[in-house]
Amino acid sequence: MTSQPNSNPVPKMLPHGHVGMMSVITTEIFFFASLIVVYLAYLGKSISGPTPEELLSIGLVSVNTVALLASSVTVVLALRALRASNQKGFLGWLLLTVALGAWFLVGTAIEWTGLIGNDHFTLQTNLFGSTFYTLVGFHAFHVTFGVCALSFIWLCGSMGKIQKKHHQNIEYVSWYWHFVDTVWIAVFLVVYVIGR
């Protein structure tokens, strides 16, 4: 059915993936916000056990942070290569992104091994333990998910299945990746800078 002529233009619609991924990011923002709020509320409130000042060292984590932030740059470069139909460049930058993400995860694992093994600091130790592992842990979980997604794309790409026309969907994944990085900036500031 049609209606009478009118001066309303056909509204220009955003692609589904735009709104879909922004919705996902919105909901995740509030998830992390809740964890951060609880972390801040309990800062300094542990009755016993170690404090952030005693336990957390900013050195190793800073390196991890640089790696993660760099991976946001490399994923943009990967997309740019894909859009220029540069398969080799795309795969190369994407692999680097995955590697930097994996570096971050390995670095986190090293930090945690030290905390748990040497300092016997666990989720159960005190309030700080509970909030720290939950906040940093769920972020790491999201990084892992992102690394898996990017690896999957890389695998598909190395089998020749990714063309320039897929660039939009891959951009959505990259948005997720940027989001994970931004959350890390917030977590890093709250846990390792302000909190100590």
Next chain:
Amino acid sequence: MTDPAINPLSSKLHSWVTTADHKKLGVMYVVCGMFYLLVAGCEALMIRWQLAVPNNDVLSAETFNAFFTMHGTTMIFLVGMPILLGAANYFIPLMIGARDMAFPRLNAFGFWLFFFGGLLLYFSFLGGQGLSGEEGAPDVGWFAYAPLTSTTFSPGSATDYWIISLFVAGMGSIMTAINLVTTILTMRCPGMTLMKMPIFAWMMLVDAILILIALPTLTAIQIMLLLDRQFGAHFFDAQAGADPLIWQHLFWFFGHPEVYILILPAFAYVSEVTPVFSRKVLFGYPLMVVATVSIGFIALGVWAHHMFATGLSPTVLAYFSGATFLIGVPTGMKVFNWIATLWGGHIRFATPMLFAVGFIAMFTIGGLTGIMLAVVPMDWQLSDSYFVVGQFHFVLFGGLIFAVFSGFFYWFPKVTGKMLNETLGKWQFWLLFAGFLLTFGPMHFSGFQGMPRRIYTYMPNRGIDLYNMLSSIGAAVQVFGFGFFVVNVLHSLRKGKPAGDDPWDAWTLEWSTTSPPPPWNFATLPTIASRRPLWDSKHPEDPDWKYE
């Protein structure tokens, strides 16, 4: 592929179980939600039976505590959410002139998460251990305050069932919300700007955004509670220095928007039904939109009005009181808009309209008693008393459920191609209306007399005996109302009058296609010029777009 000629039932079942069609999923959501409505209604009946007289022993304390927990949890998460999201699923694409939702497979995934989450919650009756190790179902209240939910005070797995089942179902809700936001923002047909889409779509857009913002907080605290209970964390462990109010703040940051998530669709149904049955356009559409968006914003900032008795500072109390008063303004605007729509119309009192008018009347009362609760010193008396139980049932039953029935009677012909029986519908309405008033009206008074909530029995001669008896009689009356509903649905599915495309002479796009719609919804996707495309085509001499 099953050959339908050989085994028609199994292939039909297969098509439903594997569907990603928004209409089939919508039907499944609503059917499940209606089923749980009856289940939670039975739980309520048992509660009212136990409370009919003082010192009753129909239910033990443990069983009663499990029943009121399950009643609340079921009604909100397994009745409200699925029916509302299911109806949105069905009608949003039709109303905006689309063929399906933006992400059909995500849609299906979301449904099955809800489905299995619900099963898990009810499985708890068979497994698990409650507060004192007897009943399996959760018995900590639907809001599960810490530290009652810690393993110290709730050993056994009942609380874990609560956490995990709602976590799973909540994921489903978030997925549907993502789908709704995307669909509404990206799939409107040509000509349908945001200010020309049905008001139903605006309500669901704000609703879905609220879900995206509020539900993650519940997810976060559920995770924290599970970590406390199963992995030795200390989030809500007072002995480790934790503050039990953290649970409350975060829970209500979710919980208050949740009640708006529940009521916005009700506003949507009433806003669609009232104009059609008054034969007038919805009064004041632009300000309705503004009011809806305002409610969405303000709803995020009033959560601590559920915590007025927890010892907050006067400044905090004053802020939350003020914000709660403020949300009454856009809500009131909507009520006035509906009444103005009725005003000057030719009102037809078919069943959908009876329920819609019942909604307006009852929701107004619930809103006004809610304003009373926003007055902090009054709340210090009334909170956690039966006054609150009465108040929220006025908004959730007299409000939400009445609106659900309004929408159900209005859109059943579109979904099934058959009309529901008007006589049975009217019987249902009047019985429910009478039963509802009799059940929840007296609660305001027993609250004033000092009857607290969530008690499995009470002492005689404290001034509340009569009110409790009336409430329980009202519940019995409601049974008949629901009975008429079930009979009506079952009868009409088989023998209902054929509905045709547009039985109510309505104006939005879903009435332009067949009843039920074909899988592709529309033969050709429409182009529209106004908020009421079918009014334009029925009244070419006086189309809406001249006035909007």
Next chain:
Amino acid sequence: MLVFGVIGIIFVVTEGALIWSLIRYKAKGDETKEPPQIYGSNPIELAWTVIPILIVFILFLVTTRTIYSLDMQEPPEGALRVKVTGHQWWWEFEYQDLDVVTAGELHVPKGVPVFVELRSADVIHSFWVPRLSGKIDCIPNRENHLWFQADEIGTWYGQCAEFCGTQHAKMLIRVVSEEQSDFEAWVANQKLAAPEVPTPLNGKEMFLSLACVNCHNVNGIMMQGGFAPDLTHLMSRKTIASGAAENTPENLKKWLRDPNSIKDGCRMPNMMLTEDQIDSLVEFLTTLK
């Protein structure tokens, strides 16, 4: 009253308009044309936005003023101070300045402000005696407070108002307000140790030997308990089990036979006592006046 008035007026106006329009504009069945389509009206919509905002503003000011005027952070001169601790599922009352500890029944002098410090030993409870004051929650790790003043003699009923578990419904409060002289007499009695009354059935020895003292304090006999109500002056209370039953020898026996018969799921275990043990214990308990 202002609130009731405002709500009442809004109710009458709104519901009245609704009902009026339903009656006046009911379809007559013979209409051929649709009624005039009114899309909106700026002045009307402005009015019903602005007027509610004004009403809300007034309510806000009145509410805020009342909140601040009721707020009392410190006990005033001459106030009676009581520390109330909520337990699952009984109330402990400690008069800090008077060195009195009791349970279930709170005595106060008439006409004197009572400043109550609220605490919890386990989960969240809420202290609510409707005729005397609003409720405030008892939250572990947190000190809340409220105050009230009983201006008449009487017994005031209340109960826990925050769901706290199985027997939340039977966590009752009795507040007895009395003349100053009666109150002082009550206090004096409460301060005394348990009277030395001979118990032919050896109830006192049984009380000591049967692990009762691990939970229940009796001043002058043993004070190592504290998890359960202080029983020193048990017979001075009208009820037992925080209001769950009247304080009679029959009910005491029933309670000792099986606490779950009166308060199912309560924290006192069934001590599996014989009838003889029960009789002698009750004989002892009834001496605790």
